[in-house]
Amino acid sequence: MERGRCMLLLMMVLIMDIDRGEGQLVEDFYSLTCPNVEALVKKAVSTKFNQTFTTIPATLRLFFHDCFVTGCDASTMVSSPNGDAEKDAPDNLSLAGDGFDTVVKAKQKVEGACPGVVSCADILAIAARDVVVLAGGPSFNVELGRRDGLVSKASLVKGNLPEPGFNLSQLNAMFARNNLSQIDMIALSGAHTLGFSHCSRFANRLYSFSSSSPVDPSLNQDYAKQLMDGCPRNVDPSIAINMDPVTPQTFDNVYFQNLVNGKGLFTSDEVLFTDPASQPTVKDFANSSSDFNGAFATAMRKLGRVRVKTGSQGSIRTDCTVINS
Numbered sequence: 001m002e003r004g005r006c007m008l009l010l011m012m013v014l015i016m017d018i019d020r021g022e023g024q025l026v027e028d029f030y031s032l033t034c035p036n037v038e039a040l041v042k043k044a045v046s047t048k049f050n051q052t053f054t055t056i057p058a059t060l061r062l063f064f065h066d067c068f069v070t071g072c073d074a075s076t077m078v079s080s081p082n083g084d085a086e087k088d089a090p091d092n093l094s095l096a097g098d099g100f101d102t103v104v105k106a107k108q109k110v111e112g113a114c115p116g117v118v119s120c121a122d123i124l125a126i127a128a129r130d131v132v133v134l135a136g137g138p139s140f141n142v143e144l145g146r147r148d149g150l151v152s153k154a155s156l157v158k159g160n161l162p163e164p165g166f167n168l169s170q171l172n173a174m175f176a177r178n179n180l181s182q183i184d185m186i187a188l189s190g191a192h193t194l195g196f197s198h199c200s201r202f203a204n205r206l207y208s209f210s211s212s213s214p215v216d217p218s219l220n221q222d223y224a225k226q227l228m229d230g231c232p233r234n235v236d237p238s239i240a241i242n243m244d245p246v247t248p249q250t251f252d253n254v255y256f257q258n259l260v261n262g263k264g265l266f267t268s269d270e271v272l273f274t275d276p277a278s279q280p281t282v283k284d285f286a287n288s289s290s291d292f293n294g295a296f297a298t299a300m301r302k303l304g305r306v307r308v309k310t311g312s313q314g315s316i317r318t319d320c321t322v323i324n325s
């Protein structure tokens with residue numbers, strides 16, 4: 001009996017050890033080394049959110065861009081004095097500074113409690129979940145154990161992020177490269193229930209769609225007018241508008257209802273409804289917030305596994321914006 005229990009214990013330790021090894025993320029990765037990490041990040045995110053709502057969309061998008069370019073390794077956080085880091089790429093799509101600031105602030109708190117232990121990549125993954133919850137979206141457990149990347153180059157961005165003009169097969173191909181299914185892709189696109197887009201990202205749909213029809217005929221005509229009001233021709237390039245015109249500060253399934261109503265801001269949004277291959281999923285998510293929330297949580301966990309560095313790969317950065325030398 002005692003012997004059996006001892007064996008069982010030994011096996012559990014072995015299994016835990018394998019879990020902590022190369023390649024695998026686990027939810028309790030810091031249970032011994034930094035048990036309060038999630039509470040510390042949550043508090044820092046909440047403090048930052050109380051200062052500005054932009055924290056929410058900025059952090060969520062930062063996580064997505066980080067994972068799609070060289071994996072979820074906080075490479076997007078790095079600053080370069082030469083302006084050639086990942087975040088300097090033209091494709092960086094103007095990541096809002098508040099996302100970077102959220103992770104930097106959370107990292108400072110975490111370093112205070114458990115120095116040199118928790119990666120910036122994990123802090124970003126936790127913060128991305130926390131902002132979804134703060135906006136009213138689903139909660140889910142975050143897998144941990146990522147290490148921070150040693151490379152951040154603007155030249156690695158091109159071709160790895162989706163563009164607003166993409167059609168369904170282009171979207172599916174790019175997400176499939178990151179182990180994400182069409183359903184994952186559609187659910188993650190629901191992040192556009194929050195945040196802003198600069199007018200330049202969709203102005204072609206309002207003013208220069210084709211020679212016969214300057215306005216994209218597939219846009220709901222009232223919505224097109226609303227967009228033209230917010231984004232007049234040749235508007236100041238710093239002007240941005242809400243991507244969800246109905247509930248821009250709530251994480252909900254209204255994004256999908258908008259798509260059904262012809263109110264998809266980008267071609268890449270609209271095509272999810274107009275392409276018969278993805279339309280049933282959009283209708284399902286538009287009808288059922290629990291189906292959307294469940295699919296979003298699943299897809300976020302899968303996004304968080306993309307090309308992660310674990311074990312002895314990469315490093316634990318001290319300052320998220322600087323690669324350890």
Ligand code: HEM
Nearest residue numbers: 057058061064096162163164188191195196197198201268
């Ligand atoms: C499916 C393909 C996608 C395309 C083509 C796309 C494209 C874009 C573009 C062009 C913008 C506007 C940026 C600007 O002008 O400032 C934007 C904003 C945003 N995207 Fe996406 N995106 C996609 C998927 C995602 C995913 C998977 C997420 C996260 C899970 C995401 C989260 C966001 C957020 C939160 C914003 C608002 C950012 C802010 O307000 O600061 N997007 N996206």
Ligand SMILES: *[C@@H]1O[C@H](CO)[C@@H](O)[C@H](O)[C@H]1NC(C)=O
Nearest residue numbers: 043044045046047048049050
């Ligand atoms: C943020 O504001 C809310 C509402 O006022 C408050 O309950 C919460 O404690 C604040 N969070 C922090 C970390 O200060």
Ligand SMILES: *[C@@H]1O[C@H](CO)[C@@H](O)[C@H](O)[C@H]1NC(C)=O
Nearest residue numbers: 165166167168169170171275
């Ligand atoms: C999507 O765009 C690509 C590249 O322009 C094109 O080759 C493909 O035929 C398009 N697919 C659909 C379904 O329109």
Ligand SMILES: *[C@@H]1O[C@H](CO)[C@@H](O)[C@H](O)[C@H]1NC(C)=O
Nearest residue numbers: 280281282283284285286287
């Ligand atoms: C969504 O709900 C409407 C009305 O309840 C129903 O007619 C439609 O079939 C539903 N669509 C899906 C995809 O569940």
Ligand SMILES: *[C@@H]1O[C@H](CO)[C@@H](O)[C@H](O)[C@H]1NC(C)=O
Nearest residue numbers: 071177178179305306307308
């Ligand atoms: C996709 O999943 C497979 C099998 O789990 C894994 O070997 C591969 O590294 C993953 N690819 C990415 C980009 O995460």
Ligand SMILES: CC(=O)N[C@H]1CO[C@H](CO)[C@@H](O)[C@@H]1O
Nearest residue numbers: 087088089090092093094095
């Ligand atoms: C946040 C950030 O680094 N933005 C940059 C994105 O790329 C443009 C064009 O290369 C730069 O002007 C921005 O400063």
